[in-house]
Amino acid sequence: MLSADIAENWRNLMQQVAAATLCSGRPAKAIKIIGVSKFQSAEAIAAAIRAGLRDIGENRVQEAAAKRPEVDALLADFGIDSSLVRWHFVGRLQSNKAAKAAALFDVIQSVDSLDLANRLDRACQTLNKQLAILIEVNTSGEATKGGVSPEMTLALRRQITQFRHLNFRGLMSIGPLTDDETCIRQAFDVLRNLRAEIERILPAPDGRLELSMGMSGDFPIAIECGATMVRIGTALFGARNYN
Numbered sequence: 001m002l003s004a005d006i007a008e009n010w011r012n013l014m015q016q017v018a019a020a021t022l023c024s025g026r027p028a029k030a031i032k033i034i035g036v037s038k039f040q041s042a043e044a045i046a047a048a049i050r051a052g053l054r055d056i057g058e059n060r061v062q063e064a065a066a067k068r069p070e071v072d073a074l075l076a077d078f079g080i081d082s083s084l085v086r087w088h089f090v091g092r093l094q095s096n097k098a099a100k101a102a103a104l105f106d107v108i109q110s111v112d113s114l115d116l117a118n119r120l121d122r123a124c125q126t127l128n129k130q131l132a133i134l135i136e137v138n139t140s141g142e143a144t145k146g147g148v149s150p151e152m153t154l155a156l157r158r159q160i161t162q163f164r165h166l167n168f169r170g171l172m173s174i175g176p177l178t179d180d181e182t183c184i185r186q187a188f189d190v191l192r193n194l195r196a197e198i199e200r201i202l203p204a205p206d207g208r209l210e211l212s213m214g215m216s217g218d219f220p221i222a223i224e225c226g227a228t229m230v231r232i233g234t235a236l237f238g239a240r241n242y243n
C-alpha cells in the first residue's frame, strides 16, 4: 500500500477512534492505537509512523527481529527518533523464543502462563531490563485462541508479582470471531470486569491498568466497552500479503 494511503487510513482511524471515545465519554487520548504490522513491509510501518503511529504490534519474533532494524533505519532517514516508537508483541509466544522476545520488544501483551512469565523475567534479569507485560485472557472460550481462562486470570496476576523485572500493565484479549455484537460485547465486558477485580485486590501503583481489546472489525465496540488500547491491522495497512 502507498504511503499516502496509509497516512489517509491513519487519519480516518484517528477520527473513528475519537468518535467512539466521545460516545464513551472519554478523551480521544485515552486510547492508544497499536498498528499491527504482521506481514507488512518495513516501508509500510515507517509510513505509518511518519503519519503519527507510535505503537507497533507484531505476532512473530523472527519477523519483528528482521524488520525492526529496517524500520529504525528508515526513520533515521526521515529524521524521526526511533526511541519514540514502542514495539508490542501480540502473538503466541513459544517458550524457546521468550528470551529473544524479551530483548526485542518493549511490551509483551500475550503472557498467559507462569512458565512464560518466568522465562521472560529470567531473560530480563540477564538483559538488566524492566519489561511491561499484559496478561492475555481467552474471553471467548474458543479453543484455538491463546490466553488464560477468565477464572485463572487473578491467580496468574498474583503469581506474576514475584517477578522483579516484569511490570504488569493490564489485560489483553482477542474478541470472538463473530458478527454477533452481543457476543462481542460480552467478551469485552468479561475483560473489563476482570480488570476491576484485579484493581480492587491488587491495586496498580502506576494508575489504571490497560485494556487491550478491539481490532479492525470491532474496535468501536471495544472502545465503548472501555478499551484503552486497540490493535489495528487491516484498517491501517490494508489487506495482509501472505505471499
Ligand SMILES: *Cc1c(COP(=O)(O)O)cnc(C)c1O
Pocket: 036, 038, 059, 090, 091, 174, 215, 216, 217, 231, 232, 233, 234, 235
Ligand atoms: C492481526 C492481529 C490484530 C489486527 O487484526 P486486524 O483485524 O487486521 O485489525 C490484532 N490483534 C492481534 C493479536 C492480531 O494477531
